[in-house]
Amino acid sequence: MAAKEETVEGKYVYDFAEGNKDLKDLLGGKGANLAEMTNLGLPVPPGFTITTEACKAYLMTGREPDGLAGQIEAHLESLEREMGRRLGDPDDPLLVSVRSGAKFSMPGMMETVLNVGLNDRSVIGLSTQAGGNDRFAWDSYRRLIQMFGKTVCEVPGEEFEHALDEAKHAKGTQNDLDLDADDLRALVDAYKKIFAKHTGREFPQEPREQLDLAIRAVFDSWNAERAILYRRQERIPADLGTAVNVVTMVFGNLGPDSGTGVAFTRDPGSGAQGIYGDYLANAQGEDVVAGIRNTVPLQELEQLDKTSYDQLLGIMARLEEHYKDLCDIEFTIERGKLWMLQTRVGKRTAAAAFVIAGQLVDEGLIDLDEALHRVNGAQLAQLMFPRFQLDHDFQPVARGIGASPGAASGKVVFTSARAVELAAEGESVILVRRETNPDDLNGMIAAKGILTSRGGKTSHAAVVARGMGKTCVSGADELEVNVPAKKFTVGGHTVGEGDVVSIDGTTGRVYLGEVPVTPSEVVQYFEGELDPETTDDPLVRAVHRIMTHADAARRLRVRTNADTGADAARARRFGAEGIGLCRTEHMFLGDRRELVERLILAGGGRERDEALAALLPLQRADFVEIFREMDGLPVTVRLIDPPLHEFLPPLEQLAVNVAVAQERGEDVAKEEALLSAVRRMHEENPMLGLRGVRLGLVIPGLFAMQVRAIAEAAVAVARDGGAACPEIMVPLVGAVQELETVRAEAEKIIAEVVGDSGVDVLIGTMIEVPRAALTAGQIAEAAEFFSFGTNDLTQMGWGFSRDDVEGAFFWRYLELGIFGISPFESIDADGVGRLVRIAAEEGRAARPGLKLGVCGEHGGDPDSVHFFHEVGLDYVSCSPFRVPVARLEAGRAAISTTGSDSR
Ligand code: PEP
Ligand code: MG
Numbered sequence: 001m002a003a004k005e006e007t008v009e010g011k012y013v014y015d016f017a018e019g020n021k022d023l024k025d026l027l028g029g030k031g032a033n034l035a036e037m038t039n040l041g042l043p044v045p046p047g048f049t050i051t052t053e054a055c056k057a058y059l060m061t062g063r064e065p066d067g068l069a070g071q072i073e074a075h076l077e078s079l080e081r082e083m084g085r086r087l088g089d090p091d092d093p094l095l096v097s098v099r100s101g102a103k104f105s106m107p108g109m110m111e112t113v114l115n116v117g118l119n120d121r122s123v124i125g126l127s128t129q130a131g132g133n134d135r136f137a138w139d140s141y142r143r144l145i146q147m148f149g150k151t152v153c154e155v156p157g158e159e160f161e162h163a164l165d166e167a168k169h170a171k172g173t174q175n176d177l178d179l180d181a182d183d184l185r186a187l188v189d190a191y192k193k194i195f196a197k198h199t200g201r202e203f204p205q206e207p208r209e210q211l212d213l214a215i216r217a218v219f220d221s222w223n224a225e226r227a228i229l230y231r232r233q234e235r236i237p238a239d240l241g242t243a244v245n246v247v248t249m250v251f252g253n254l255g256p257d258s259g260t261g262v263a264f265t266r267d268p269g270s271g272a273q274g275i276y277g278d279y280l281a282n283a284q285g286e287d288v289v290a291g292i293r294n295t296v297p298l299q300e301l302e303q304l305d306k307t308s309y310d311q312l313l314g315i316m317a318r319l320e321e322h323y324k325d326l327c328d329i330e331f332t333i334e335r336g337k338l339w340m341l342q343t344r345v346g347k348r349t350a351a352a353a354f355v356i357a358g359q360l361v362d363e364g365l366i367d368l369d370e371a372l373h374r375v376n377g378a379q380l381a382q383l384m385f386p387r388f389q390l391d392h393d394f395q396p397v398a399r400g401i402g403a404s405p406g407a408a409s410g411k412v413v414f415t416s417a418r419a420v421e422l423a424a425e426g427e428s429v430i431l432v433r434r435e436t437n438p439d440d441l442n443g444m445i446a447a448k449g450i451l452t453s454r455g456g457k458t459s460h461a462a463v464v465a466r467g468m469g470k471t472c473v474s475g476a477d478e479l480e481v482n483v484p485a486k487k488f489t490v491g492g493h494t495v496g497e498g499d500v501v502s503i504d505g506t507t508g509r510v511y512l513g514e515v516p517v518t519p520s521e522v523v524q525y526f527e528g529e530l531d532p533e534t535t536d537d538p539l540v541r542a543v544h545r546i547m548t549h550a551d552a553a554r555r556l557r558v559r560t561n562a563d564t565g566a567d568a569a570r571a572r573r574f575g576a577e578g579i580g581l582c583r584t585e586h587m588f589l590g591d592r593r594e595l596v597e598r599l600i601l602a603g604g605g606r607e608r609d610e611a612l613a614a615l616l617p618l619q620r621a622d623f624v625e626i627f628r629e630m631d632g633l634p635v636t637v638r639l640i641d642p643p644l645h646e647f648l649p650p651l652e653q654l655a656v657n658v659a660v661a662q663e664r665g666e667d668v669a670k671e672e673a674l675l676s677a678v679r680r681m682h683e684e685n686p687m688l689g690l691r692g693v694r695l696g697l698v699i700p701g702l703f704a705m706q707v708r709a710i711a712e713a714a715v716a717v718a719r720d721g722g723a724a725c726p727e728i729m730v731p732l733v734g735a736v737q738e739l740e741t742v743r744a745e746a747e748k749i750i751a752e753v754v755g756d757s758g759v760d761v762l763i764g765t766m767i768e769v770p771r772a773a774l775t776a777g778q779i780a781e782a783a784e785f786f787s788f789g790t791n792d793l794t795q796m797g798w799g800f801s802r803d804d805v806e807g808a809f810f811w812r813y814l815e816l817g818i819f820g821i822s823p824f825e826s827i828d829a830d831g832v833g834r835l836v837r838i839a840a841e842e843g844r845a846a847r848p849g850l851k852l853g854v855c856g857e858h859g860g861d862p863d864s865v866h867f868f869h870e871v872g873l874d875y876v877s878c879s880p881f882r883v884p885v886a887r888l889e890a891g892r893a894a895i896s897t898t899g900s901d902s903r
Contacts, residue, residue, distance in 0.1 A: 012054040015078070026051050028243030029100030034484075040322065042315055042340050045084050047096070047247035048075040052103070055219045060678065064216070072211075072777055076246075088207035093122035093450070094138070095249040098214040104110060105344060109230045110221040110242055111151040113214040114284070115144040115249060120207040123188075123537050134181035136254060142184055142286075145191040145203055148210065151219040155198040156293040163190045195845065200660050201253025211246070218244045218834060235566055235655075236270040249342040252332040253284050253497025260285050263298055263312065265320045268348040270539070271355030275299065275313065275706055277329075283339070285330065285453055308338045319400040324365040325374070326356050337599055350379035351539050360768040367784055369547040369895045375546060375893065377862035377885035381405065383539070384472075384881065385520040388515045396509035398490050400451070400808065403462035408449030408471040409502040409514040412495055414483045416443025423447065432488055434481045435474075435803075436461040438589055438646060444470065449503045452478040453488070456824065463791075463857065466569070466779060471505035475807035475840045479510075484713045526574050526884055550891025555869065557875035559634070559888045561855055563587070565625035571880035575887050578634035579626065580787060580877020581729075581855035584706060585642050587622050588615075593679035598646045599682075599702075601673055619706060623713030623726075631805030632723030636708050636855070637743075637788060638766065639703050641731040643691045645681040645894075654678055663667035687792075687801065692732025692766075696742055703730075707746045709763055711753035716760050729787060734769040736778040743782050764851070767839050768792035776839035780846040787877070790856030790864075794823050826859065827864040837871050853877055862889045869893035 019035025027035060031049030031712045038044045050072070050679050057065035074683035080086050081165035083092035095117040099873035100110035118126065118141045127137035164176070167187050171178055180189070195203045198719060204210050221227060222242045233776045253465025263277030273287055277298035302309040312331060315338075319327045332339045348356065357371035366374075385406040387395075410428035413419045416439065417881060420430045423446035431447040435454040444450055444464055449471035452461045456475055465472030482490045486497040495501060502515040522580070525540045532544030559580035560571035568579060588596045595614050602608035626635060648654075654675050661668045683689035696703035707728060714724035728746060735741045743763050750761045765782075767773050770787025795802045802824060810822055819828065827833050836854075843850045853875040858864035868876050869890060 004882070010067055011071070011121050012051050012065060012068045014049050014051065015075060016044060016441075019049060019886040024103045025240075026053065026243070028052060028101035028245075029105055029344050030099060030342055031243045031245050034247070035243060036345060037319075037340050038324075039319070040417075042318075043338055044340050045248040047245060048079065049101075049217060052243050055222060056239070058219045059222065059241060062134060063563050069212070071244075075212075079246075079248065080755055087117045087211070088119065089121055091125045092122035092124050093117050093875050094209075094231055095126070096211070096770045097220060097243045097245075097249055098211065099247060101217045101245050102222070102236075103240050104236045105347070106227060106230050106234075106236070108774075109227040110224065110745040113144070113147050113151055113217070113220050114286070115140045116148075116210045116214055116332070117207045117249075118144050119207065121205075122207075126370075130251075130254060133254065135179075135184060136251070137187060138181050138184035139179075139253070140251075141285075142188045142191055142212075143740075145188065147197060148203075148214065149191070149195045149198070149219070151242065152198045152213050153195070159190060159194045159198075163187060163194060165192075178673045189698050189824060196883070197211065197548060210465050213645075213888045215244050215246075220243060224458045228719045232814065232817075232820070238817065240415050249282070250332050250334045250337075250341075252334060253282055254335055256282055257336050257354070258282055258332075258334050259301075259304075260296070260332045261298060261301070261330075263316060263331070264326065264346055265329075266326045266352070266359075267315050268326060268328070268346050268352055268358055271326075271348065271352035271359065271542075273359065275316070279304075281855050287331070302869040303337060305333060308333050308336065311338050313339065317551075321365065324360060324370075330422050333650075333706065350382040352432060353379050354383070354542040354546060355538045355580070358538070358545055361545070368546070369553070372546055372553065372888075372891055372895060375888070377865070377889040379541070380522070380888050381882070381885050382506070383543070384520050384521075384884065385506065386517045386519050389518055390515065392500075392512070394511045394515050397493060397512055398476045398478040398507045398510040400453075400479075400510065401456055401462070401475040402467035402504070402508040403456075403459070403474040404470060404472035405449075406449070406469070406471035406505040407484065407502070407506075407515070409500060409517060410448045411498050412488075412501055413443070413497055414445070414481070416440045416446075418497065419443035419446040430503060432481060432501075433461070433477075433483065435459060436464070438586065438642075441586055441589060446470065449473075449505065451476060451479070451501070451503050454807060455803055456810070456822070458804075459803050465504055465505075466857070466881065469879070471503055472509050473503045473505055473510060476508070476510055478731060479809060506576065513849050527570075528573055538879055547575075547888060548845050550888045552891075553894045554702055554887065554890035555887075555894050556865070556873065556890035558883055558890060559636075559855075559877035559878055560880050560883055561859075562626070562880060565629045567880055568629040572629070574880055574883040576633075576880065576883045578636075578725075578875070579630060580636050580853050580875060580876075582626060582635060582637045584619070584622075584640050585640060585646075587638065587652055588647055593647060594616060596644070597674065597697075600648065600677055604700075605635045608699075612701045612888060612894075616705050616709055619709035620628055620713045623710050624716055627713055627717045627723060627724035629727070630724075632725060634725045634727055636727040636729050636764075636853075638729040638731050639696060639706050641692050641695075643681070643683065643686045643689055644695065644699075645683070645686070648674065648678050648681070651675075651678050659896060669891045687795065687803075693742060694732065696730070697738065701740055704745055704749055705763070707749045708753060709898075711750050711759070714755060714759045714761065715755075715757045718757050726759075727764060727785060729785075730763070730765045731789070732792070733765045733767075733779065734768060736775065736782050739765050739779060739782045749849040763853075766855070767843075768796070768835075768856070770796055773835035773839040777846040780843040783843075783847075783850070785851035785853065786839060786843055788839070788852075788854040788873075789854060790832065790854055790858040791824065792830050792838070793835060793856065798823060798828070798834060800824075827858045827867050829867050833867055833871075837869075840871050840873065860886050865889035866893040868894075 006280045016035045016038040021032050021036035023031045027049045087094045098113045101515045123137050123141045127134045130136050146160040150157045166274045171654035192203050252258045259281035278295035279301045280295045298742040352373045357374045361371050388407040410430040415427045422429045428448045430449045431443045452474045462474045479488045479490050500514050501726045502511040557577045559578040560576035561581040562568040599611040660669045717724040764783040764785030766789040767786045849856045855877040859876035860878025
């Protein structure tokens with residue numbers, strides 16, 4: 001059937017026969033799919049849908065749009081004609097349900113009112129209709145008053161519950177079904193009194209008024225607090241509004257030959273084929289949700305009502321073939337007649353998404369492009385981390401920022417040194433700090449996980465942990481961390497060194513004690529430990545197949561951010577096609593720190609040259625290792641970026657040490673010199689201070705040493721028969737003159753070192769200062785490539801300190817909807833993204849063929865990858881663990897000009 005896409009201005013009500021599944025924007029998911037099923041000829045109770053446009057107009061103005069009331073009237077009349085019953089008819093009433101249904105499913109977030117149309121008179125007619133079943137009629141009426149009172153008139157639900165409990169108590173039972181017609185009639189009276197007490201009016205007897213008020217309540221429920229929260233979490237836009245479905249009631253509670261159930265056409269947990277679902281005889285949908293009675297597996301319906309069961313299976317097969325996807329279904333059987341109340345493409349776990357996409361390709365229902373479209377990077381990322389088995393009763397004691405996903409348990413340590421010691425003894429450790437700094441690197445490498453009480457998603461701990469694929473929770477500010485006392489306190493608990501904690505880097509949750517962990521089979525596959533051709537794990541087979549297709553489809557190359565041979569090797573196994581950012585600063589730590597101190601303390605001249613000369617072979621060896629690992633793939637080495645005082649001890653600590661030593665009369669000449677250097681180099685805003693290219697221009701010989709080390713390493717690898725493709729990258733450039741100065745010196749050194757070795761060294765720059773983006777045309781004259789440093793570009797574009805703001809006030813910005821996600825996590829396309837776009841366009845205009853990449857954290861973020869694809873970058877670079885995610889999303893970006901939503 002051709003999709004009817006145009007909407008008619010001023011038409012607010014659509015009969016089910018008028019809609020189709022592609023009209024979700026207008027009719028909501030439920031309405032569009034009820035229409036689709038109606039048009040497929042499936043047994044759907046007749047009804048109509050009030051559009052999201054009507055809801056939006058109502059929410060904007062506080063009143064129903066002109067024309068809506070008349071259109072509802074007309075559709076109601078035609079429904080009454082079709083059913084041969086009238087709403088409110090005392091002898092043979094039509095009853096309807098009023099159900100919300102937005103474009104994206106928001107389970108349980110909005111309102112539903114059943115049995116609309118019942119009043120003191122039609123309840124008698126309903127009983128006659130139901131073959132003299134008084135009990136059923138009065139039970140339906142009390143449900144209406146309860147649901148209507150609670151959702152439409154805000155009567156506290158507990159009062160109804162309480163009255164029901166009292167009725168059961170008086171009867172000496174715990175079971176609703178033991179209440180007979182008289183009991184329920186009395187309960188209706190009690191409910192009406194509760195209603196009148198809270199609303200100051202009688203329960204409305206006029207069915208049309210019931211209907212109008214229920215519709216209005218559904219509109220209003222779009223802005224209920226829980227709905228707003230849910231939307232924010234699921235990133236559903238706030239301005240979509242909900243549609244309202246008015247559907248003829250069918251009853252699953254008319255006796256043992258009636259019932260209600262839910263079904264899935266495949267297992268939404270694992271993707272396995274088969275029939276999954278639950279059935280509850282003699283019940284309505286809300287009984288299943290309320291868990292009053294236990295459901296039975298759907299298969300048991302075969303014994304209870306074979307005809308309906310067979311019909312349902314036939315419909316499920318038909319729906320799967322029609323939607324070409326896993327469908328979930330709600331149905332009711334009314335006295336042996338099956339009715340479909342809802343279907344939709346069902347939600348599923350990340351694993352099921354991959355498995356089902358693979359199966360549907362095998363079944364010829366979809367092609368590989370569509371399979372790729374139906375999975376996403378967030379799902380793949382989820383599958384790549386070890387998981388906690390939280391079936392046990394663990395309660396989190398704190399919640400921080402899920403800074404680097406995964407699950408880790410281990411003994412708490414508070415220093416890097418202790419982490420290394422205990423790890424060497426074979427212990428799993430969690431390094432707990434207020435915040436980490438470059439000195440903690442060894443401890444971070446040794447630890448299973450990192451937990452900090454301060455810092456956001458781009459804090460040192462977060463960035464480094466992600467780089468290593470190590471679990472990290474940052475900014476858990478309920479923790480009072482006391483490193484000298486080797487303990488932290490949280491919620492009345494004190495945790496000391498050696499105590500075990502568990503941290504979940506996906507949710508940011510922190511648990512006391514050991515929560516068991518399951519490893520990821522998908523990582524085993526990427527690591528080459530599971531052969532996708534021979535494994536019988538359907539998930540691994542599906543991931544392999546879809547990744548292979550993504551790689552074939554994508555235009556963006558995917559590189560990695562790696563600074564060690566080990567990281568580079570892992571990233572290659574994960575599919576990296578080069579290094580987009582090798583940060584050289586960690587190469588200045590550990591036992592090299594002393595040389596760096598000498599370099600900083602040297603007044604200049606010979607001492608400085610000696611310190612640099614001592615660093616040169618160490619750097620060269622680092623680069624040789626990385627070039628060898630990358631074996632001819634491009635390697636972008638960034639010259640040193642952070643302010644040098646980061647390599648010196650902290651000011652306060654040093655000042656105290658010196659004062660104490662002086663007091664004792666010790667020789668403190670060296671410490672004093674260090675202290676005065678630290679004081680001299682102290683900056684109020686180090687992120688905006690002497691760092692990046694500024695360091696290179698101020699400290700003679702520093703960049704030159706690095707350039708020489710890179711060039712010599714490349715030549716050494718080439719002379720050994722290997723291949724090296726270095727790209728030297730200058731950080732924090734804001735003006736072309738800065739780059740030109742560095743370039744002039746670098747070119748001389750490169751020419752001298754490279755000679756006739758055949759090694760080609762490119763020189764380019766990061767674009768991470770807004771001024772650089774805005775003068776990219778000039779800068780491109782001196783750069784063979786640009787790599788967007790979107791961490792700093794976001795920091796400087798927004799004026800947000802990247803180490804502080806996420807923990808400090810982003811919650812408020814998210815609450816106010818100023819942004820839906822941290823701009824440090826996903827590129828702010830309108831602002832920071834615009835800088836990227838301008839720089840890409842103007843850079844390429846000045847130098848056609850200019851190589852463009854991104855190496856900020858955004859390089860591995862799914863939405864950002866689509867943006868970089870669209871802007872026309874050549875590659876994205878991200879931490880090794882995110883390489884598969886970036887490959888998948890780059891493939892999706894390449895094929896996704898249109899298509900369904902994989903939400
Ligand atoms: C950036 O700023 O995006 C970047 C990659 O550099 P760093 O994170 O090291 O400042
Ligand atoms: Mg930067």
